């Protein structure tokens with residue numbers, strides 16, 4: 270009977286009709302593929318939800334397009350993808366198909382801490398390898414160095430690792446914050462007679478984000494790398510911001526032909542770094558980087574760059590292009606998040622005159638020596654006065670909570686990884702979203718002032734708790750394990766976090782010492798194209814009215830400021 274149903278006479282008319290209307294048939298076929306895929310993945314998802322066994326994989330997030338899965342929506346609309354998924358699954362993790370990769374999105378902050386700390390079983394290696402190639406242009410010829418580094422990320426390399434300690438990927442930062450503060454103060458003290466901001470009158474600036482981040486970038490790069498990187502490369506500062514602004518395009522893996530501006534900016538930066546390396550190698554021996562070497566010299570800047578140069582050279586597999594990509598990674602890590610965050614810190618403070626008044630004494634006391642007048646320009650600052658202020662720390666932490674949006678990505682490397690009743694396959698990507706962590710109602714239930722301070726609003730005092738010792742308040746992140754994770758966690762936690770904190774907090778004191786400012790349109794919205802990639806910059810121009818406070822002659826003409 271079955272044979273009769275499918276015999277050639279029965280099928281023939283259908284095949285003939287399909288031949289005649291092939292366009293229609295192809296269209297129906299194309300429509301059926303996603304519908305079938307969605308139906309099948311939905312059934313798989315239900316089975317996942319019904320499964321109560323320990324050691325199960327999280328339920329699958331259904332998708333329409335075979336092979337690609339959720340890759341398209343994740344790359345093109347990360348924010349709405351994560352929000353929709355979170356609304357659907359709540360506190361249950363989800364399995365997501367991202368092209369050839371399998372990822373797991375964790376949605377409960379109380380699972381974040383343990384996962385991030387377990388760097389023995391779960392590292393960011395798989396992800397870091399992709400990032401080095403796609404975002405920083407690491408040449409393929411050097412990628413084996415990252416793939417072959419089996420030493421893990423903990424302080425003690427895994428048994429069997431052959432990579433000596435001083436050659437491992439990653440390093441630490443020291444001695445830099447006071448340099449950054451000094452250079453930013455020098456930068457803001459400079460008077461340009463042609464710049465209306467330096468006239469002593471109130472002037473309107475159409476976009477304060479550009480004004481501030483370009484100046485702070487120049488100061489940070491001079492502190493990190495010495496003055497020659499910028500001096501050797503005209504337009505380096507503007508090019509770098511073009512490159513950072515291109516991150517959303519590069520992160521979508523667009524081929525070069527579709528994003529020539531983005532890849533062009535990246536290439537100009539890489540060429541500039543190569544020029545700087547060659548110049549520094551000519552003038553200063555990068556092998557002189559031990560305990561007795563100076564912490565900073567004008568050619569390499571921080572001794573850290575000498576150590577990194579030596580590491581790169583000693584791998585034997587890195588050419589000049591690869592060494593430039595390595596340092597592009599560091600320069601990006603050091604500025605792409607910290608400087609937009611220093612911007613938001615200023616914006617929140619200047620948006621609220623009452624808050625500015627509350628911190629004014631601490632800001633003024635940070636200038637050393639106290640009572641310094643204009644003869645002592647550029648001012649010098651005591652960062653400790655600022656970083657120990659409970660309120661300023663709370664503002665800083667709240668800014669990070671609201672404006673940092675990234676995924677901490679881990680991958681089980683020592684077999685499948687168990688977390689509660691769930692199992693994550695070795696090689697899968699386990700993703701922790703700072704946005705879910707930062708806005709999780711239960712995790713933050715004690716930090717919303719009984720519901721009066723919702724998490725989608727900035728609240729300067731969110732991180733202040735009573736101090737029973739003296740009846741005052743103190744800054745605290747107690748009880749927020751897994752909820753406040755802008756820097757990640759465990760051995761992989763950002764090595765630049767102390768520097769970032771000092772940059773963000775001292776930025777307010779330094780700016781306040783030289784300028785007055787009023788926001789003309791309040792706090793700008795964030796650029797959601799950067800959601801999931803780090804610090805979100807503003808998504809619109811930020812007009813302000815500014816006036817220089819110091820360094821102005823009585824006639825209103827700008828006067829030159831002495832360099833100390």
Ligand code: HEM
Nearest residue numbers: 439602603606607610755756757758761763764765768769
């Ligand atoms: C607000 C500012 C910053 C934020 C939010 C931030 C965040 C992060 C995060 C989330 C990671 C990855 C951690 C993980 O995988 O768990 C990271 C890594 C890193 N950060 Fe930061 N960071 C900031 C500022 C800085 C600064 C100022 C530096 C200074 C140089 C820096 C240097 C680095 C480096 C070198 C790594 C890679 C570490 C490694 O792979 O060994 N970061 N950062």
